[in-house]
Amino acid sequence: MSHNTAIEARRRSAVSRGVAGKSIYVDHAKNAELWDVDGTRFIDFTAGIAVTNTGHCHPKVMAAVAKQAALFTHTCFHVGPSEGYVQLCERLNDIVDTGAPNKSLCLTTGVEAVENAIKIARSATGRPGVIAFGGAFHGRTALGMALTGKAKPYKTSFGPLPGDIYHAPFPNEYLGISVDEALRGLDLILTSDIAPDDVAAFIVEPVQGEGGFVIAPPAFLKALRAIADKHGIVLIMDEVQGGMARTGRMLSGEHSGVKPDLVTLAKGLGGGLPISAVVGRAELVDAPHAGGLGGTYAGNPLAVAAAHAVLDVLKEDDLCARADVIGTRLKEALIKMAGDHREIGDVRGLGAMVAFELVKDGDPSRAAPELCNAIVAEAQKRGLILLSCGTRYNVVRLLPALTIEDGTLDEGISIMCASITAALDAHKSE
Numbered sequence: 013m014s015h016n017t018a019i020e021a022r023r024r025s026a027v028s029r030g031v032a033g034k035s036i037y038v039d040h041a042k043n044a045e046l047w048d049v050d051g052t053r054f055i056d057f058t059a060g061i062a063v064t065n066t067g068h069c070h071p072k073v074m075a076a077v078a079k080q081a082a083l084f085t086h087t088c089f090h091v092g093p094s095e096g097y098v099q100l101c102e103r104l105n106d107i108v109d110t111g112a113p114n115k116s117l118c119l120t121t122g123v124e125a126v127e128n129a130i131k132i133a134r135s136a137t138g139r140p141g142v143i144a145f146g147g148a149f150h151g152r153t154a155l156g157m158a159l160t161g162k163a164k165p166y167k168t169s170f171g172p173l174p175g176d177i178y179h180a181p182f183p184n185e186y187l188g189i190s191v192d193e194a195l196r197g198l199d200l201i202l203t204s205d206i207a208p209d210d211v212a213a214f215i216v217e218p219v220q221g222e223g224g225f226v227i228a229p230p231a232f233l234k235a236l237r238a239i240a241d242k243h244g245i246v247l248i249m250d251e252v253q254g255g256m257a258r259t260g261r262m263l264s265g266e267h268s269g270v271k272p273d274l275v276t277l278a279k280g281l282g283g284g285l286p287i288s289a290v291v292g293r294a295e296l297v298d299a300p301h302a303g304g305l306g307g308t309y310a311g312n313p314l315a316v317a318a319a320h321a322v323l324d325v326l327k328e329d330d331l332c333a334r335a336d337v338i339g340t341r342l343k344e345a346l347i348k349m350a351g352d353h354r355e356i357g358d359v360r361g362l363g364a365m366v367a368f369e370l371v372k373d374g375d376p377s378r379a380a381p382e383l384c385n386a387i388v389a390e391a392q393k394r395g396l397i398l399l400s401c402g403t404r405y406n407v408v409r410l411l412p413a414l415t416i417e418d419g420t421l422d423e424g425i426s427i428m429c430a431s432i433t434a435a436l437d438a439h440k441s442e
């Protein structure tokens with residue numbers, strides 16, 4: 013029995029089945045490659061779900077963490093604050109363009125940033141309501157689940173969920189949901205469910221992540237901005253997955269030209285160490301009373317040191333530009349594959365946040381989740397780690413490290429294309 017298989021068996025008896033996922037037990041990782049406990053090498057097209065945008069174990073990130081570890085690892089910002097935290101907020105305030113002076117706070121996970129953004133919006137407006145969008149993913153805490161626009165597997169059996177949260181349709185060109193139709197859905201909520209002056213916030217992913225890498229058309233974000241401005245609603249952009257250079261801009265919302273009021277950051281910010289942040293208009297971020305925000309580990313010094321190194325690397329290595337190069341190469345290969353295989357119904361993405369959607373006979377309405385699973389499984393057999401996503405479980409998402417070497421990228425792309433062909437052939441002969 014391989015070491016992997018043995019650990020998998022122990023996992024089944026020791027770990028909650030609620031924590032699902034792959035069974036590649038990692039021994040070590042470097043940039044866009046990792047090796048399991050049996051010594052098998054994999055090319056990683058997931059970056060730990062858009063976390064190691066600067067690659068696994070980037071030397072500058074590792075050095076920053078080691079340097080900080082030798083000084084102190086934890087004091088709690090509420091007890092022994094560090095200059096690094098303050099400086100990180102200063103840097104983030106400069107990165108996010110809200111059109112006004114910004115303030116920030118650091119937290120630990122993506123969903124914690126989301127929760128705090130909602131707390132800030134409610135505190136600033138004195139209103140309870142929040143409107144999120146169908147297909148959205150905002151995390152797994154009670155509020156995160158309630159905001160998430162996908163019932164299974166995220167919400168089912170975990171109720172009751174926090175109230176005053178509504179879901180409007182998210183536009184999806186491929187599925188024929190136009191911007192106008194989505195906005196009509198929002199209008200219906202604002203007339204039938206909750207009045208605009210009871211709404212604290214809209215929370216939107218400029219590119220839906222778990223929902224299937226669905227890109228919000230700029231016209232949609234512009235319309236949200238206009239409705240928010242008209243009614244004093246806070247516009248929160250959840251950049252947890254799409255932020256930190258992933259889409260070719262520091263923030264995915266920048267593509268639209270629409271300025272958010274608040275932004276949530278996590279994942280890629282820490283390059284593998286857990287840190288998140290809420291950044292936004294100072295008068296909003298300052299609305300909660302002293303003591304209302306924070307947390308024991310929020311802005312942990314090791315993670316703060318990592319985040320500083322990540323910000324340095326993103327800039328020094330111009331990883332926004334690199335994201336575009338990677339994305340172009342991925343899309344070129346996939347568009348060619350789609351020309352030969354009508355099951356690849358759509359290829360889409362911004363920068364290095366690229367996905368392809370699998371359907372039966374080229375029909376967008378007939379999702380092919382089994383084919384999606386077969387491609388991911390085939391790629392794994394051939395040494396490439398892929399992830400699926402999408403409200404219909406039929407989208408393969410590609411999130412390689414932005415530091416991936418050209419040779420590794422090419423190798424990963426050819427494994428991906430061979431896996432698609434093999435999975436489709438097997439599927440057709442069934």
Ligand SMILES: Cc1ncc(COP(=O)(O)O)c(C=O)c1O
Nearest residue numbers: 121122123149150151221252253
């Ligand atoms: C857009 C978005 N928001 C929030 C979250 C939750 O982040 P975390 O899992 O770190 O709590 C995720 C995680 O995938 C995400 O993609």
